[in-house]
Amino acid sequence: MRDVIIALVPALIASVAIFGPRSLLINAVSIISCMVFEYVTRKILKRKNTLSDLSAVVTGLLLAFNLPSTLPIWMVPIGAFVAIVVVKQFFGGIGQNFVNPALMGRIVLMVSFPGQMSTWVAPYNWNETVDAVTTATPLFELQNGATPTADLLDMLLGTRGGCLGETCTIALILGGAYLLARKVISPSIPLSFIGTVAVFMLIAGGFDLNYLAYNLMGGGLLIGAIFMATDYATCPLTSKGKIIYGIGCGLVACVIRQFGSYNEGVSFGIILMNLLVPHIDNLTKLKPFGFIKEKKQKEAKAE
Amino acid sequence: MAKEKCSLKKEFTKGLIKENPVLRLVLGTCPTLATSTSMVNAIGMGIAATIVLVCSNIVISALRKIIPDKVRIPAYVVIIASFVTLVQMLVKAFVPALDVALGVFLPLIVVNCIILGRAEAFANKNPVIASAVDGLGMGIGFTAALFCMATVREFLGNGSLFTDAQNLLSVFGDNVLGGFNGVTILNTPMTLFILPAGGFFVFGVLIAISNAISEKKKLPKAELHGCESCPLAATCSKVVSREEDKKI
Numbered sequence: 001m002r003d004v005i006i007a008l009v010p011a012l013i014a015s016v017a018i019f020g021p022r023s024l025l026i027n028a029v030s031i032i033s034c035m036v037f038e039y040v041t042r043k044i045l046k047r048k049n050t051l052s053d054l055s056a057v058v059t060g061l062l063l064a065f066n067l068p069s070t071l072p073i074w075m076v077p078i079g080a081f082v083a084i085v086v087v088k089q090f091f092g093g094i095g096q097n098f099v100n101p102a103l104m105g106r107i108v109l110m111v112s113f114p115g116q117m118s119t120w121v122a123p124y125n126w127n128e129t130v131d132a133v134t135t136a137t138p139l140f141e142l143q144n145g146a147t148p149t150a151d152l153l154d155m156l157l158g159t160r161g162g163c164l165g166e167t168c169t170i171a172l173i174l175g176g177a178y179l180l181a182r183k184v185i186s187p188s189i190p191l192s193f194i195g196t197v198a199v200f201m202l203i204a205g206g207f208d209l210n211y212l213a214y215n216l217m218g219g220g221l222l223i224g225a226i227f228m229a230t231d232y233a234t235c236p237l238t239s240k241g242k243i244i245y246g247i248g249c250g251l252v253a254c255v256i257r258q259f260g261s262y263n264e265g266v267s268f269g270i271i272l273m274n275l276l277v278p279h280i281d282n283l284t285k286l287k288p289f290g291f292i293k294e295k296k297q298k299e300a301k302a303e
Numbered sequence: 304m305a306k307e308k309c310s311l312k313k314e315f316t317k318g319l320i321k322e323n324p325v326l327r328l329v330l331g332t333c334p335t336l337a338t339s340t341s342m343v344n345a346i347g348m349g350i351a352a353t354i355v356l357v358c359s360n361i362v363i364s365a366l367r368k369i370i371p372d373k374v375r376i377p378a379y380v381v382i383i384a385s386f387v388t389l390v391q392m393l394v395k396a397f398v399p400a401l402d403v404a405l406g407v408f409l410p411l412i413v414v415n416c417i418i419l420g421r422a423e424a425f426a427n428k429n430p431v432i433a434s435a436v437d438g439l440g441m442g443i444g445f446t447a448a449l450f451c452m453a454t455v456r457e458f459l460g461n462g463s464l465f466t467d468a469q470n471l472l473s474v475f476g477d478n479v480l481g482g483f484n485g486v487t488i489l490n491t492p493m494t495l496f497i498l499p500a501g502g503f504f505v506f507g508v509l510i511a512i513s514n515a516i517s518e519k520k521k522l523p524k525a526e527l528h529g530c531e532s533c534p535l536a537a538t539c540s541k542v543v544s545r546e547e548d549k550k551i
Binding site: 072078086108111112113114116 | 491492493494495496498500504
């Protein structure tokens with residue numbers, strides 16, 4: 001878990017640089033409330049305390065990265081409550097959660113407060129008053145047929161409207177590379193996830209590379225593919241299963257982006273595939289070396 | 304006589320907590336989730352279902368020796384349906400706003416499994432008065448559970464309490480209670496709780512709470528009228544006796 005936190009640091013620095021001190025405040029509130037909820041529920045349920053495994057810190061960071069910088073502060077603990085208490089501790093604590101806790105927190109907030117969850121502030125406006133300059137996310141502009149205000153360099157550096165942690169592509173890739181180098185995650189899920197989105201968007205955009213680039217760097221695709229979809233408790237065990245899972249995540253995300261009423265579907269894609277993980281695991285069970293299927297065994301005996 | 308009274312009281316109270324149809328027996332989930340979005344709807348639905356439950360329990364219990372075993376389900380459905388039609392007509396006439404709010408779920412009381420379940424599990428083997436009391440207890444238990452759920456869901460999901468109270472109060476005339484039509488408390492409610500997903504959240508938490516309470520009070524587990532009350536038990540291959548059922 002410490003490696004994940006280290007990998008998230010570049011994105012954290014980028015988010016503070018882009019969205020200002022308020023980003024730091026949301027991150028701090030999210031992490032602290034996640035830790036408090038974790039501690040209190042373990043205490044009430046009379047279970048061993050798991051604060052020291054740092055999983056609550058990771059959840060808090062990821063939750064904050066999925067929120068816009070303008071979100072009213074009191075909404076952050078609600079998301080943390082859903083993530084830690086409902087999704088994680090009700091189902092038995094770390095390793096037992098059936099979907100990614102941070103994503104579920106985000107989705108509950110998204111469905112509950114759609115207005116506040118999609119108010120984006122333009123980058124570098126943190127010196128001015130809170131409701132200074134609102135902007136639209138590149139994906140929103142694309143869905144409505146407009147040209148995004150952010151150019152591709154902005155997309156790469158993260159100086160665009162969006163959730164706190166999702167904007168800076170370079171920082172996320174840096175974090176992903178660190179996780180890969182430390183062998184914390186395997187490349188199959190992020191690659192199959194991003195690859196599916198790339199192929200789908202290439203076809204949907206009529207082989208327009210510009211459109212493809214916006215879709216790959218816009219929204220929460222990278223943070224979702226690198227940090228959320230690879231959560232150990234909610235991804236398949238086998239490598240074949242991981243690829244199926246990645247492709248499924250990508251497909252659902254793309255279908256929602258292209259045809260749904262939301263302009264971002266990565267979180268729903270990951271949550272939906274999280275629910276299917278037990279079935280994917282069952283279907284891709286590894287065969288022991290030299291194992292003969294029962295039917296074939298019977299045939300062999302008959303001969 | 305005293306003993307009879309005591310058992311009647313037991314029949315009545317078991318529906319409230321020990322065998323609460325929604326929270327302990329998990330019956331009638333569909334209307335529970337669908338109509339618990341507002342407190343007024345929940346009360347209206349609860350009252351309508353209770354009336355149907357009591358009336359159908361009485362009639363079914365009275366006819367229990369006449370109805371042949373093989374065709375009893377259609378017979379029960381006919382009895383229940385006629386009471387539902389009656390209630391629906393009354394609601395349409397006296398509280399039309401409630402009829403609009405409940406929509407299809409009012410006629411759907413016909414297939415509410417609490418009512419058919421009580422007919423099957425209780426009314427067809429018990430005398431009339433006991434059946435009526437059982438129906439009343441179960442109906443009130445259903446209403447109470449619905450009301451609890453609706454209070455949480457309306458408060459968190461809509462930020463209000465008793466919205467459109469006049470829908471129900473209009474039975475007593477215009478502007479009862481000074482035209483009280485609910486109060487809004489939260490300015491930014493969590494829309495999630497009005498949606499079905501939020502309904503399931505609240506439902507799950509309420510079941511957990513009721514389980515915790517009954518465990519603390521050491522209430523016996525709700526008696527599942529499982530295979531033994533089933534008419535197909537003699538021929539069914541999956542029949543489970545109550546002792547085995549407990550083991551499972």
